[in-house]
Amino acid sequence: MTSFIKPRINRKTAPTNKIGLTRQDYDGTMSTLCAGCGHDSVTAALARAFFELSIQPHKVAKISGIGCSSKTTSYLLKEAHGANTVHGRMPSFATGAMAANNSLTYFGVSGDGDSLSIGIGQMIHAMRRNTDMLYVLENNGVYGLTKGQFSASADIGSVAKKGTVNDQPPIDPCALGLSVGAGFIARSFSGDRKQLVQLIRAGLMHKGFALIDVISPCVSFNDHKGSTKSYEHTYKYYNKFVHADYIPPEEEIKTAYNAGESMPITLHDGGEIVLRKLDADYNPKDRASAFSKIINNKIKEIATGLIYINENLADMAEQNNLEARPLNQIPYKELNPGSDNLKEIQKSFR
Amino acid sequence: MMNEYPGIRLNDFVIKIGTVNGTGSASANELLMKTIFRMGVPVVGKNIFPSNIQGLPTWYEIRVTGDGHAGRSGDVDIMVAMNPESYERDLNSISSGGVLIYDSTWPRPHFMNRSDITVIGIPLSSLCNAEFEVARSRILMKNMAYVGAVAAIIGLDMSIIQNLINETFEKKKKLIPANIKAVDLGFNYINDNKLNNKKFFIKALNKTSNKIMIDGNTAAGLGAVYAGATFGSWYPITPSTSLMDSFSKYCNIYRKHPKTNENLYCIIQAEDELSAAGMAMGAAWNGARAFTPTSGAGISLMSEFIGFAYYAEVGLVYFDIQRVGPSTGMPTRTQQCDINLTAYASHGDTKHIVLYPAHPGECFTMSAQAFDLAERFQTPVFFLSDLDIGMNDWMVDELEWEENYTPDRGKIMTSKQLADIEVYSRYLDIDGDYIPYRTLPGTDPKGAYFLRGSGHNKYGKYTEISAEYKEVVDRLLLKWKSAAPFTPQPIVFKSQKKTNYGVIAIGSSDGAVREACINLEKQGVYIDYMRIRSFPFADSVEEFIIEHDLVFIVEQNRDAQLMNLLLTETNVPRENLVSVKYYAGQPLNYKFVYEALFKGIMANSKNKKTA
Numbered sequence: 001m002t003s004f005i006k007p008r009i010n011r012k013t014a015p016t017n018k019i020g021l022t023r024q025d026y027d028g029t030m031s032t033l034c035a036g037c038g039h040d041s042v043t044a045a046l047a048r049a050f051f052e053l054s055i056q057p058h059k060v061a062k063i064s065g066i067g068c069s070s071k072t073t074s075y076l077l078k079e080a081h082g083a084n085t086v087h088g089r090m091p092s093f094a095t096g097a098m099a100a101n102n103s104l105t106y107f108g109v110s111g112d113g114d115s116l117s118i119g120i121g122q123m124i125h126a127m128r129r130n131t132d133m134l135y136v137l138e139n140n141g142v143y144g145l146t147k148g149q150f151s152a153s154a155d156i157g158s159v160a161k162k163g164t165v166n167d168q169p170p171i172d173p174c175a176l177g178l179s180v181g182a183g184f185i186a187r188s189f190s191g192d193r194k195q196l197v198q199l200i201r202a203g204l205m206h207k208g209f210a211l212i213d214v215i216s217p218c219v220s221f222n223d224h225k226g227s228t229k230s231y232e233h234t235y236k237y238y239n240k241f242v243h244a245d246y247i248p249p250e251e252e253i254k255t256a257y258n259a260g261e262s263m264p265i266t267l268h269d270g271g272e273i274v275l276r277k278l279d280a281d282y283n284p285k286d287r288a289s290a291f292s293k294i295i296n297n298k299i300k301e302i303a304t305g306l307i308y309i310n311e312n313l314a315d316m317a318e319q320n321n322l323e324a325r326p327l328n329q330i331p332y333k334e335l336n337p338g339s340d341n342l343k344e345i346q347k348s349f350r
Numbered sequence: 351m352m353n354e355y356p357g358i359r360l361n362d363f364v365i366k367i368g369t370v371n372g373t374g375s376a377s378a379n380e381l382l383m384k385t386i387f388r389m390g391v392p393v394v395g396k397n398i399f400p401s402n403i404q405g406l407p408t409w410y411e412i413r414v415t416g417d418g419h420a421g422r423s424g425d426v427d428i429m430v431a432m433n434p435e436s437y438e439r440d441l442n443s444i445s446s447g448g449v450l451i452y453d454s455t456w457p458r459p460h461f462m463n464r465s466d467i468t469v470i471g472i473p474l475s476s477l478c479n480a481e482f483e484v485a486r487s488r489i490l491m492k493n494m495a496y497v498g499a500v501a502a503i504i505g506l507d508m509s510i511i512q513n514l515i516n517e518t519f520e521k522k523k524k525l526i527p528a529n530i531k532a533v534d535l536g537f538n539y540i541n542d543n544k545l546n547n548k549k550f551f552i553k554a555l556n557k558t559s560n561k562i563m564i565d566g567n568t569a570a571g572l573g574a575v576y577a578g579a580t581f582g583s584w585y586p587i588t589p590s591t592s593l594m595d596s597f598s599k600y601c602n603i604y605r606k607h608p609k610t611n612e613n614l615y616c617i618i619q620a621e622d623e624l625s626a627a628g629m630a631m632g633a634a635w636n637g638a639r640a641f642t643p644t645s646g647a648g649i650s651l652m653s654e655f656i657g658f659a660y661y662a663e664v665g666l667v668y669f670d671i672q673r674v675g676p677s678t679g680m681p682t683r684t685q686q687c688d689i690n691l692t693a694y695a696s697h698g699d700t701k702h703i704v705l706y707p708a709h710p711g712e713c714f715t716m717s718a719q720a721f722d723l724a725e726r727f728q729t730p731v732f733f734l735s736d737l738d739i740g741m742n743d744w745m746v747d748e749l750e751w752e753e754n755y756t757p758d759r760g761k762i763m764t765s766k767q768l769a770d771i772e773v774y775s776r777y778l779d780i781d782g783d784y785i786p787y788r789t790l791p792g793t794d795p796k797g798a799y800f801l802r803g804s805g806h807n808k809y810g811k812y813t814e815i816s817a818e819y820k821e822v823v824d825r826l827l828l829k830w831k832s833a834a835p836f837t838p839q840p841i842v843f844k845s846q847k848k849t850n851y852g853v854i855a856i857g858s859s860d861g862a863v864r865e866a867c868i869n870l871e872k873q874g875v876y877i878d879y880m881r882i883r884s885f886p887f888a889d890s891v892e893e894f895i896i897e898h899d900l901v902f903i904v905e906q907n908r909d910a911q912l913m914n915l916l917l918t919e920t921n922v923p924r925e926n927l928v929s930v931k932y933y934a935g936q937p938l939n940y941k942f943v944y945e946a947l948f949k950g951i952m953a954n955s956k957n958k959k960t961a
Contacts, residue, residue: 058795061636074800081791083635083801085628086654092583092620092628097791099581099616099629100638104792122628125621323612327580328637328790330614332757335578337604339751345572345600346748349562350388 018054026051028076038190038216038231039072039138045193046107046136047076049200053248060105061097065090065119068145068218069111069138088119091126094133095316101326102317105204106133113143116152116171123173127182127209132315134203134210137173138190140218141229148221159226173213174307178291183310184210185290187303189238190217191231199306201246207268208315215302234302241293242284242305243276265309275306284308361391361416363427363550365500368440369493370433372404378493379410380743381514382500387563387745388510390555392418394861395563395743396937401588401681407436414504418557420709420744420861424939427550428503430496432474437461449549451499453492470545472499477535482528491532498536503545504552508537560748566739567643569710569749570669571596573717574641575604578757579667581640583618583629585648588681589737590671593643627652627668631659634666635801637790639721639757643669646688647678649695656730657696658803660826663777663786665724665731665760668692669717672736674935683935684737686857689911692732693885699823701830704732704885705838708860709739711746712883716838722758727833728788736906738858738937763787765794774799776810777822784829830886837884840891843867849876851951852898853930854891856882856912858937859904865940866947875951877902885915892920895927900954902947904930906938 014022026047031040050060057079064070066087073082085093090108098106115123115137126135141154150158153173154166177185184206188196196214203210215234217223223230249270263275263284275284283289290308323330337345365382369375376397383395394413400406413423431440431452444450446466452458454471461469478491501511511533519525540546571593574582584594594617601615616633620626626642633640644652649670659666674680675687692704703723707716713735724731761781768774768789776799777786786808789797799810807818808825843864855863860881867879880894895901895916903913910929917924930946932938 056795058798059792061791063632079795079798081789081798081801083632084804085801086658086803089624089628089655092625093632093635095618095625096581096583096629096632096634096638096640097636098632099618100633100636100640101790101792121621122625125625129618320616320618321611321613322616323607323610323614327614327616327633330580332578335580335605335614336576336755337600339753341604342572342576342749342751346562346564349564350384 017051019056021051021054021057023048023051026057026077028078029074031072031075033068033071034220036219037068038140038214038218039069040075041190041193042109042136042138042196042214042216043072043075045196046200048193048197049204050077052197053201053204055105055204060107063090063094063097063106063108065110065114067111067114067143069109069216070114072138073109088114088117089122090114091119091122091131091135095126095129095131098131098133098316099320099322100328102132102322103326107136107204108133109136109138112137112139112141112151112153116173120152120171124176124180127177127180127211130183130208130313130315130319132208132317134200134212136200137211137213138216139173139213139229140216140222141227142218142222144218144221155228158228159224161221161224172294173211174294175291177211178287178308181313182211183208183313184306185308186211186244186306187213187215187294189215189234189302189304191235192238192240192304195240195243195304198243198245202244202273202306205246205267205269205271206309207311208313237302238304239301240304241278241282242307243278244306245274245276247272247274265311267311273306273309285310358548359427359550361414361552361555363414364423364425365412365414365428365430365504366426366440366443367410367430367496368433368436369408369410370435371400371402371406371408373493374490375408375410375432375493377518378497379412381511381518382497383412383743384514384563385501385506385510386412386414386552387558387561388514389507389552390558391416391552392557392561392745393563394420394422394745396422396738397742398936399682407433414552416555416557419865419940421865422862422937422939424941428500430500432492432496447549449503449547451496451503468547468549470503470540472496472536472539472545474499474536477539478532481531481535487528491528494529494532495536498533498538499540500536501533502537502540504550506552507554558745561745562748563743563745564710565592565741565743566707566710566713566735567593567671567741568596569713570707570717570733570735570740572600572749573714574667574721575600576751577639577718577721579639579641579721580615581630581633581638582615583620583626583633583640583642584644585620585623585626587623587645587648589673589741590643590645590648590669592741593669593671623648623651624655627655630666631655631664634659634724635664635791637762639725641667641669641721643671645671645673646675646691649688649691653696656702657698657700659730660696660700660702661698661803662801663728663788664801665726665728667720667724667731667733669733669735671740672734680935682737684858684906684937685933685935686736686859686906687911687933688734689856689905689907689915692734693915695730695732701827701886702730702732703727703830703833703837704734706734706856706883706885707739708857708881708883709746710744711749713739714749718755719838723833723836725760726758726836727785727829728760729830734857736858742937761785761787763789763797765797768794768796775808777806777808779808779825784825784832834884834886834888837886837888839888840883840894841881842894843879845871845876845878847876849878850899851877852894852901853877853879853904853947854882854894854901854912854916855879855904859906859943862938862940862943863904866943869940869944870947873948875948877947877951885919887916887919891916892922895920895922899926900928900950901926902928902930902950904943904946906932908933
C-alpha cells in the first residue's frame with residue numbers, strides 16, 4: 001500500500017452534486033492493486049455512491065482490516081479519516097468508533113479471509129449488535145497477499161491456481177448474516193457497477209448493519225479455469241433477482257413500477273428503497289424465504305440483489321440509549337459527578 | 351501499642367472464618383468487619399475464595415489492627431470453622447494461643463488434640479434449626495449466629511451491629527427481626543454458658559473517622575467516571591469484572607441526561623478481549639476517553655491491538671487486575687505476575703506506561719491519571735492492580751476529587767489550527783517534545799489521516815524506507831521515556847538511621863513491606879523503603895539503588911519480574927539486588943517479608959565480617 005496522490009484533473013464541466021463537489025472529490029490515493037482487480041471497481045462504486053448521496057467526505061469514517069480488500073479504503077475519500085486496523089478486527093474498531101461519535105457515516109471494507117476466517121467472530125457480533133455501518137465484503141475466495149491459498153468462501157470443487165481442489169464447504173456471508181439477524185443483506189458483483197452503486201446507496205442509508213457481499217475476482221490468483229470466483233464463472237451464473245433503488249427523501253419516485261413486482265421500503269431518513277423483484281413471489285422482508293433463496297441457488301446461480309431487509313431493528317446507539325450528541329463532544333462538566341456527590345457516594349463505604 | 355490489659359490481645363489479632371461458598375457468609379463477614387471499623391478500630395479484610403459458584407471452601411480473614419497496618423500478619427488467632435471439609439486445614443492454621451469456634455451440633459472430639467488453643471463449641475445448627483423454619487434461612491441465619499458469637503467473644507458493640515442490620519435490610523425490612531434474632535442466638539449462647547475466655551478483645555478507638563472501606567475495583571471504576579471516561583468495553587473475567595460493575599453503577603446514577611434520561615456513556619460487553627480492545631481503541635481514536643478492564647489472560651488476547659495502539663499512537667487505558675497465572679492459573683488468587691507482560695505487551699519493539707496502585711485510594715486517583723497520561727502521550731497506559739487490591743475491602747482515606755480538575759486531552763488540532771497550517775501530518779514532532787498532534791474524525795477535511803499499523807513515516811504515509819521507519823520508532827522510544835516525570839513518582843520511607851540497606855516493592859506488597867520495615871527497626875535493623883509507582887522508572891529509582899549496598903526487591907511472582915525489569919531498564923549493578931519472591935496466591939503477609947529481609951541482612955553482614 002503506497003500513498004501516491006492520485007493526479008487531479010480539473011474538468012470545468014464535471015458535474016457537481018448537491019454540495020458542489022465533483023466525483024473526483026471522492027477519490028483517494030492511487031490504487032496499488034493488480035490491474036483488473038475487482039476491488040478497484042468496488043472502490044469506484046463506493047466513491048460514486050458517496051458522490052451521488054452528496055455526503056461530505058470528511059463526515060465519513062472508513063475502516064478496514066488487513067488484506068488486499070482492506071487496502072482499498074485508502075483509494076477513496078481522501079478527506080475522510082481512515083483506519084487500517086488489524087487482521088479480522090475491523091468490526092470491533094468500527095463499533096467503538098461508532099459509540100464515540102454516532103453522527104458520522106461509517107463504512108468498513110473487508111475480504112473473505114478477513115471476515116470469514118480470522119474475523120468471523122467479530123463480524124457476527126457486529127451484526128448481532130446492529131452497529132450502524134455499511135460492511136462491504138470483497139469476496140474472491142482466495143488469499144491474495146500470501147499468494148493463492150483458499151479462503152473460507154471457496155466453493156467445494158473450486159480449483160486453485162496450483163491445481164489443488166477445495167473440498168470444504170464454503171461459508172456464505174449472506175446466509176450467516178441471515179442466521180444472526182442482520183437487517184440488511186445484499187450480494188453483488190464488482191462487474192455490475194450499476195447494481196452495486198444502488199446497493200451501496202441503500203446500505204449507507206439503512207439504519208443499522210448493512211452487509212454487501214461483493215464477488216470481486218482476484219485476477220492474479222483466482223481467475224483461471226476451474227475457479228468459481230472468476231470473472232467468467234461469475235458472469236455466467238450471475239443472476240439479479242431483486243433490484244434495489246435508493247431514493248433520497250427529497251426526490252420523487254419517478255419511475256413507474258408494476259404493482260406486485262415493486263416493493264417500496266421507507267428508511268429512517270425518510271428516503272425509500274424501491275425493490276423491483278424479477279421473481280414476483282420473492283419477499284425480501286421474509287427471512288426464511290431469503291434463506292431458502294440463497295441456499296438453493298449455490299454455485300448454479302449466484303443470486304444477487306437485496307436479499308433481505310428489516311428496517312425495524314434497534315441499532316447499537318438505540319440499544320445503548322445513547323444521547324444524540326456524540327459522546328466525544330460532551331463537555332467534561334456534564335460528565336463529572338462533582339465532589340459533593342463523591343461525599344454522598346462514600347456514605348455507603350462506612 | 352501499649353497494652354493496658356495484661357494477658358489480653360487488645361485490638362491486635364486476626365479472625366478467620368471458614369465457610370462453604372454460596373451459603374451467604376459474605377454479608378455476615380462484612381457485618382463483622384464493618385462493626386469493628388465503626389468502633390473506630392482499623393481493619394484489614396481478605397476474602398480467600400474459590401473459582402466456583404457454590405459448594406467449595408471459602409475463607410474470610412479480618413485483621414484487627416489498632417496500629418493501622420495495611421497488610422496481613424500471617425497469623426490466625428480466632429478461627430471460626432464452619433466448613434467440615436476444611437476442618438483439618440483450619441485447625442492446623444490456628445496460631446498457638448488462639449481460639450477455635452465450631453458448630454458443636456456434631457461434636458468433634460479430635461479438635462481437642464491441640465492443647466495450645468482454646469476450643470469453643472456452639473451448637474449453631476441446632477440453635478438455628480429450632481428457631482427457623484425454612485431450610486435456606488437456617489443456613490443463612492447460622493452465619494448471623496456466628497457473628498453474634500464472635501461479637502460476644504471479642505466485645506463488639508451490639509448497637510452498631512443492630513444499625514448495620516437495619517441499613518442492610520432497609521429495603522427488605524421484614525428480614526430485620528430474624529437477623530437480629532440469629533445474632534442474639536450466638537451472642538447469648540456464649541454469655542449464658544460463660545464460654546468467653548477474654549483473650550482477644552476490641553476496645554473502641556477513634557482511628558477510622560476520615561476513612562472508608564472500599565475495594566480497588568470500585569475505586570478504579572469510580573475514578574474512570576470522575577476522569578470523564580465515556581466509553582468502556584469489556585469481556586467478563588475474574589478479578590476485573592467488578593471494575594466495570596462499578597463504572598456501570600455510577601454512570602447509571604450520575605451520567606444520565608437530566609431531561610431525556612439518555613446515556614452520556616457507552617458500555618459494551620464484547621464477544622472476547624480481542625474485540626474489547628478493538629472497541630476501546632476505536633472509541634479512543636474517535637476522541638472518547640476509553641478503557642477496557644481485564645486480567646492477564648485478557649491482556650494476552652488484547653496484545654495485537656495494544657501493539658497497534660502503541661505504533662499508531664492512540665491513547666487508551668487498560669486495567670489489568672492480576673490473578674495467578676500462567677494460563678487459567680488460579681483465577682481467584684492474587685499475584686503480581688503481569689509486570690513483564692504490561693511493560694512490553696505485543697510483538698515488535700513496544701514499551702508502555704504502567705501505573706502500579708497499592709491500595710484502593712490510589713486506584714481512584716491513578717485511574718483518572720491513567721486517562722490523562724494516555725491522552726497526553728497518545729499511547730496505551732496500563733493500570734496494573736491485582737485481585738488483592740481489586741476485590742478486597744481496604745481501609746483508606748476518604749476519596750477526594752479536585753473540583754477544578756480538567757482532563758488533559760493532549761494535543762488535538764482543531765479546525766481553526768488546521769486553517770493556519772499548509773499541510774497536516776499526523777506524526778510530525780512539531781514541538782520537539784516527541785508528541786505529535788492528532789485530529790478527530792469528522793472535524794475538518796484538512797485533518798484527515800490514515801491510521802495504520804503498517805510501516806509509516808512521520809507524515810503518516812505508508813513506508814518501507816528504512817530511515818523513515820526508524821525515525822518514527824526512535825521518536826516513540828523517546829516519547830515513552832519522556833513520560834516518566836509525569837507519572838506518579840516513587841515514595842520513599844527513610845529509616846530512622848542512615849542505612850546501606852534498601853527494599854523496593856510495588857502495588858499490594860506495600861502494607862506487608864512497610865510493616866516488615868517497622869518491625870526490623872524495632873530489632874535495630876534499619877532499612878530504607880522505596881515504593882515504585884510507575885513505569886518507565888523515574889531517575890530516582892536508579893539513584894535509590896545505587897545509594898544502597900544491598901536492595902531487596904519484594905514482589906509476588908516466581909520469576910523476579912520487577913527485579914529483571916529494573917536490571918533491564920536501569921544501569922544498576924546486579925550484585926546490589928536481592929530477590930524476595932512470594933507467589934503462592936494469598937495476599938502477602940509481613941512476617942514473610944520480615945523474615946526474608948532479616949535473614950538476608952544477617953547473611954550479608956556476616957559475609958562482610960568474614961571478608
